[in-house]
Amino acid sequence: MINYIKKFIINQRCISCNSIKTEPYYYICPKCIESLTLVDTLEKICPFCHDTWINKGVCQNCFNKKPLWQNIYTLYSYKENVMKQLIHLYKFKDSSLAEHDLILLIKPHLIPFKDYHFIITPCSAKTLKRLGYNPVTRIIQKLGLEYSESLSKNQTQTIKKLKRQERLETSKTMIFHPEKINTTKKLIIVDDVFTTGSTIIQASLALNNHNFLSFDILCFFRS
Numbered sequence: 001m002i003n004y005i006k007k008f009i010i011n012q013r014c015i016s017c018n019s020i021k022t023e024p025y026y027y028i029c030p031k032c033i034e035s036l037t038l039v040d041t042l043e044k045i046c047p048f049c050h051d052t053w054i055n056k057g058v059c060q061n062c063f064n065k066k067p068l069w070q071n072i073y074t075l076y077s078y079k080e081n082v083m084k085q086l087i088h089l090y091k092f093k094d095s096s097l098a099e100h101d102l103i104l105l106i107k108p109h110l111i112p113f114k115d116y117h118f119i120i121t122p123c124s125a126k127t128l129k130r131l132g133y134n135p136v137t138r139i140i141q142k143l144g145l146e147y148s149e150s151l152s153k154n155q156t157q158t159i160k161k162l163k164r165q166e167r168l169e170t171s172k173t174m175i176f177h178p179e180k181i182n183t184t185k186k187l188i189i190v191d192d193v194f195t196t197g198s199t200i201i202q203a204s205l206a207l208n209n210h211n212f213l214s215f216d217i218l219c220f221f222r223s
């Protein structure tokens with residue numbers, strides 16, 4: 001109800017085509033949503049990391065290296081500007097309207113995962129301070145899915161100072177707290193955007209350190 005009042009007051013238009021007919025969304029219209037790219041409709045993607053940069057059958061992101069996870073699921077391509085804007089509004093402007101839109105976009109794709117236990121990747125300290133919550137947790141929570149914030153960043157390491165390769169190979173950049181999870185369910189690590197995969201790799205290694213070897217990956221967006 002509050003959102004409808006907000007829309008009425010600010011006369012929210014589609015951020016992509018400027019249409020005022022955005023219902024049931026606020027920042028995006030149903031027409032523009034139809035033009036968004038779903039990762040599983042892309043012709044050529046790497047089965048291990050969903051990258052599209054494949055050269056002579058070799059993925060240029062993961063080089064076909066056997067992944068640490070079983071299955072990977074990514075929903076929308078992050079190449080479209082409208083998605084970047086929506087995420088920006090959600091993460092940086094604390095917009096309840098953007099949150100509403102993102103949840104509507106993601107919800108139908110998460111039906112197959114309703115019996116999973118979601119392990120949320122930690123967000124940056126800056127984001128947590130700015131919003132007061134982890135934006136991924138918020139979406140999973142609003143979708144009524146079971147989750148835990150059972151991963152934390154290892155504060156004893158200055159991760160940013162490490163080179164990318166070192167970062168990927170250092171297994172203790174993230175810490176897993178197995179006592180916080182429900183081990184009777186299938187586990188899935190969730191993050192918002194999959195870019196190089198370094199966050200997901202660190203999270204996977206943290207689970208491996210506790211002998212959790214069987215889990216899936218879900219990222220809402222694949223850049």
Ligand SMILES: [Zn+2]
Nearest residue numbers: 014017029032
């Ligand atoms: Zn539009």
Ligand SMILES: [Zn+2]
Nearest residue numbers: 046049059062
């Ligand atoms: Zn790959």
